[in-house]
Amino acid sequence: MAEKRTSVFENGLIWFGAAVSIAEIATGTYLAPLGFGKGLAAVIIGHIIGCAMLFLAGLIGGKTRKSAMDTTKMSFGRKGALLFTVLNIIQLVGWTAIMIYDGAAAANGIWGIGPQLWCIIIGVLIAVWILIGIKNLGKVNTVAMAALFVLTIIMSFVIFKSGAAQSITEDGLSFGAAVELSVAMPLSWLPLISDYTREAEEPVKATAVSAVTYGIISCWMYVIGMGAAIFTGEYEIASIMVKAGLGIAGLLIIVFSTVTTTFLDAYSAGVSSESISKRINGRLVALIVTAIGAVGAILFPLYDITDFLYFIGSVFAPMIAIQIAYFFILKKNTERKAYDTGNLIVWLIGFIIYRCLMQVDIIVGNTLPDMVITIILCVIVSKISDRIKK
Numbered sequence: 001m002a003e004k005r006t007s008v009f010e011n012g013l014i015w016f017g018a019a020v021s022i023a024e025i026a027t028g029t030y031l032a033p034l035g036f037g038k039g040l041a042a043v044i045i046g047h048i049i050g051c052a053m054l055f056l057a058g059l060i061g062g063k064t065r066k067s068a069m070d071t072t073k074m075s076f077g078r079k080g081a082l083l084f085t086v087l088n089i090i091q092l093v094g095w096t097a098i099m100i101y102d103g104a105a106a107a108n109g110i111w112g113i114g115p116q117l118w119c120i121i122i123g124v125l126i127a128v129w130i131l132i133g134i135k136n137l138g139k140v141n142t143v144a145m146a147a148l149f150v151l152t153i154i155m156s157f158v159i160f161k162s163g164a165a166q167s168i169t170e171d172g173l174s175f176g177a178a179v180e181l182s183v184a185m186p187l188s189w190l191p192l193i194s195d196y197t198r199e200a201e202e203p204v205k206a207t208a209v210s211a212v213t214y215g216i217i218s219c220w221m222y223v224i225g226m227g228a229a230i231f232t233g234e235y236e237i238a239s240i241m242v243k244a245g246l247g248i249a250g251l252l253i254i255v256f257s258t259v260t261t262t263f264l265d266a267y268s269a270g271v272s273s274e275s276i277s278k279r280i281n282g283r284l285v286a287l288i289v290t291a292i293g294a295v296g297a298i299l300f301p302l303y304d305i306t307d308f309l310y311f312i313g314s315v316f317a318p319m320i321a322i323q324i325a326y327f328f329i330l331k332k333n334t335e336r337k338a339y340d341t342g343n344l345i346v347w348l349i350g351f352i353i354y355r356c357l358m359q360v361d362i363i364v365g366n367t368l369p370d371m372v373i374t375i376i377l378c379v380i381v382s383k384i385s386d387r388i389k390k
Helices: 008-019 022-029 036-064 068-076 082-110 115-132 138-160 175-188 203-231 237-243 248-276 282-299 306-329 341-357 367-389
Strands: none
Touching: 008 138, 008 203, 008 248, 022 082, 022 175, 022 203, 022 237, 022 248, 036 068, 036 175, 036 203, 036 306, 036 367, 068 082, 068 248, 068 306, 068 341, 082 115, 082 237, 082 248, 082 282, 082 306, 115 248, 115 282, 138 203, 138 237, 138 248, 175 203, 175 306, 175 367, 237 248, 248 282, 306 341, 306 367, 341 367
8 A cells, every 4th residue: 555645735734733833922922022013024034044944954854755853864874863863852842841831821821720730631632633643634634723723813803903002111132132033933843844744745845835834824923922912011822812802712722723733743752763763653752752741841830931942943953054065065865874973073063153153143143144154064074074085
């Protein structure tokens, strides 16, 4: 029997669900001190940068039919790639916990049955999505996404008709920092997107649709958060929903947007684990990650994710820069050795450069300069290495 592939439409639905996220709305509120005009410009610039990288990352997996972490083996070696697999699983466990925490806190603000109980409910729903499986979610996702789409339009309308902008008294945020916060969300999906584009019937089209869909909807979520803070003076998701008069509709947005986004994190943690050993059951790992995330959300306060976002950027921006250089510039796409020491050193340099650039206010943020520098270094090191071998 031929292997079932996902359609371009199904890939679009997956990334629509990834973008409709409480975390994205919450991050959007951070940009409110810039004002609506500058904030919108920062959101758009950041997403153009991040989604361009997202497209290239997804294209590598789509063309090679490899999972995201399997594609890293081409650039860092079979064993060298384990570093990124482990770091990716760690970040996915972290994202799962953060998303469940945010969703539960917001849901409890509308229906106060207790955040711990909401963590369990959301965790169970994520497990149901995992058990259905990525290749069988078509009709379920279509219904869920249609409902989310309608409810999100209603929420947007209520927020933006609420009147004049409120006075923003928080400390100022630089434009460059706002761009970086906008890059951060699409960047967090770089180590995941190939897990889905590898299954696509038409990899190039599916990757393009995935990146564009995610970019547009993610911008929308940021603008909702920023607009809510500016026009209603609210920064808490539950308060935004209540003030918008959404009630049960707001509760549905919170719960199902959390489930459809967090499912991708848990699912990809399972896929990443399979790149360590084919004997590992990815679906079982995904369920375990969901359980750990739910427990973590119950036990720990996970309300500020800015440091986490910057950590993700510093780890995965130079990683994907090296993969882009290897696959698209150097045209190397085979696993040749256990470790690629040169690329691992270049990655470490890229990591350090990113952390240093965090101390500098650059109008386009830290990610783009860091990736350009890392790509140049990767190409230079590869050319030198090839000449030495000759």
